[in-house]
Amino acid sequence: MRIAMIGTGYVGLVSGACFADFGHEVCCIDKDAAKIDGLNAGKMPIWEPGLDALVKANVERGRLTFTTDLPSGVENAEAVFIAVGTPARRGDGHADLTFVFQAVRELAKVIKPGTVVVTKSTVPVGTGDEIERILGEEGVTGVFVASNPEFLREGAAIADFKHPDRIVVGSEDEQAQHALREIYRPLFLNRAPILFTGRRTAELTKYAANAFLAVKISFINEVANLCEAVDADVQDVARGIGLDNRIGPKFLHAGPGYGGSCFPKDTLALLKTADTAGVDQRIVRTTVQVNDDRKAGMVDRVERALGGSVSGKRVGVLGLAFKPNTDDMRDAPSIPLVNALVERGAEVSAFDPVAREQAEKIFDGITFSPDAYSAATDADALVIVTEWDEFRALDLDKIAAAMRGKTLVDLRNVYDREEAEGAGLAYFGVGRGRQAQPA
Numbered sequence: 001m002r003i004a005m006i007g008t009g010y011v012g013l014v015s016g017a018c019f020a021d022f023g024h025e026v027c028c029i030d031k032d033a034a035k036i037d038g039l040n041a042g043k044m045p046i047w048e049p050g051l052d053a054l055v056k057a058n059v060e061r062g063r064l065t066f067t068t069d070l071p072s073g074v075e076n077a078e079a080v081f082i083a084v085g086t087p088a089r090r091g092d093g094h095a096d097l098t099f100v101f102q103a104v105r106e107l108a109k110v111i112k113p114g115t116v117v118v119t120k121s122t123v124p125v126g127t128g129d130e131i132e133r134i135l136g137e138e139g140v141t142g143v144f145v146a147s148n149p150e151f152l153r154e155g156a157a158i159a160d161f162k163h164p165d166r167i168v169v170g171s172e173d174e175q176a177q178h179a180l181r182e183i184y185r186p187l188f189l190n191r192a193p194i195l196f197t198g199r200r201t202a203e204l205t206k207y208a209a210n211a212f213l214a215v216k217i218s219f220i221n222e223v224a225n226l227c228e229a230v231d232a233d234v235q236d237v238a239r240g241i242g243l244d245n246r247i248g249p250k251f252l253h254a255g256p257g258y259g260g261s262c263f264p265k266d267t268l269a270l271l272k273t274a275d276t277a278g279v280d281q282r283i284v285r286t287t288v289q290v291n292d293d294r295k296a297g298m299v300d301r302v303e304r305a306l307g308g309s310v311s312g313k314r315v316g317v318l319g320l321a322f323k324p325n326t327d328d329m330r331d332a333p334s335i336p337l338v339n340a341l342v343e344r345g346a347e348v349s350a351f352d353p354v355a356r357e358q359a360e361k362i363f364d365g366i367t368f369s370p371d372a373y374s375a376a377t378d379a380d381a382l383v384i385v386t387e388w389d390e391f392r393a394l395d396l397d398k399i400a401a402a403m404r405g406k407t408l409v410d411l412r413n414v415y416d417r418e419e420a421e422g423a424g425l426a427y428f429g430v431g432r433g434r435q436a437q438p439a
């Protein structure tokens with residue numbers, strides 16, 4: 001099939017490259033000329049495992065092209081995917097659909113009857129209806145609008161796209177269903193479940209999925225707080241409940257709160273949808289509050305571990321990206337933590353394996369270290385914020401020797417207390433019994 005992908009970000013680029021890999025002819029469009037020039041010169045705009053090779057292979061096969069020129073990209077497409085950003089709107093937090101509607105108005109000028117327009121962006125219930133209305137207003141007829149929310153995870157995006165838990169297609173129209181079935185055919189051969197449903201239901205399904213995962217994370221974070229008060233270990237509690245099939249082991253890792261480009265904005269947008277519909281969503285509302293408080297409270301943990309104040313202390317920070325295997329810094333838990341450390345007078349030296357370039361745009365007044373051991377050098381406390389694999393196998397003796405103080409604040413529970421204490425470090429994990437007394 002001939003596919004146009006409008007928006008070549010984390011989702012558009014991965015989806016476009018994977019569709020090309022399935023054998024389709026894909027044109028990825030973006031209004032960011034620097035991004036497209038870079039891609040045409042073989043430079044990836046994001047850090048995502050395996051993406052570089054996948055893009056290059058499909059460009060070489062002639063199946064994947066990049067352009068800033070929407071009309072030429074859309075002209076011959078049988079399906080046009082919209083994968084532009086839908087960030088939280090300033091002020092009220094609802095999904096900002098400016099980019100989506102801009103793209104729709106642009107494509108309306110060139111789209112041919114029979115084309116399927118598919119929203120891959122995460123958009124509130126009713127957006128498909130609004131797209132249909134705009135297309136009508138622009139004089140477009142005979143076009144089908146479907147919803148196909150994307151569930152990939154950054155850091156594992158290609159594997160997720162090629163082996164999805166499910167594909168959700170929102171359209172009651174037979175032609176649109178047929179087109180999407182053709183597009184995803186290689187995955188059906190692998191028996192990826194496909195759910196055909198109404199467009200509004202598909203739109204809501206994406207928000208419900210993200211909200212549920214956010215609830216799970218906040219739930220275990222609150223249990224972790226309880227563990228600290230009653231001397232229990234949240235790692236074992238999570239394992240003990242996660243082995244129950246009805247609960248499942250995933251998203252039960254206590255930590256510094258969720259961040260990233262999706263959960264924070266999608267939970268807010270769900271609440272806005274609920275407000276508009278006059279239906280309260282108390283669990284999600286509380287989850288947002290719990291998570292905001294959690295992220296804001298991480299600095300207090302570091303402070304407590306350092307005996308009550310971080311002023312004048314040197315703090316090494318390991319990991320800045322919102323999770324491992326990505327350079328995405330959007331709403332990362334590191335942001336409020338590092339900013340608060342600096343505000344409270346700490347000197348911060350941070351290291352992230354890939355997110356430095358993005359992080360430099362966000363943080364002022366911190367030092368970026370070239371590796372974990374440099375970040376630890378002369379530090380009073382070392383804080384693990386993102387659980388990159390390379391932080392799982394640190395030489396703790398070497399870390400302890402490099403540090404000035406001996407405080408390890410492990411916000412991802414990467415290490416065991418015994419291991420850290422064996423290296424002479426005072427260990428402060430999350431939800432792992434009563435905290436060690438500050439040095």
Ligand code: NAD
Nearest residue numbers: 007008009010011030031032084085086099103121122150
């Ligand atoms: P992104 O910011 O990385 O990329 C969006 C791209 O769209 C940008 O490159 C921007 O320049 C481009 N763009 C905006 N308006 C345009 C226009 N009119 N014409 C052409 N290009 C335009 O965003 P993302 O992370 O890829 O997210 C895209 C959507 O997918 C969002 O709705 C998001 O919620 C959803 N989503 C994201 C993820 C994820 O992990 N990032 C996962 C699932 C769903």
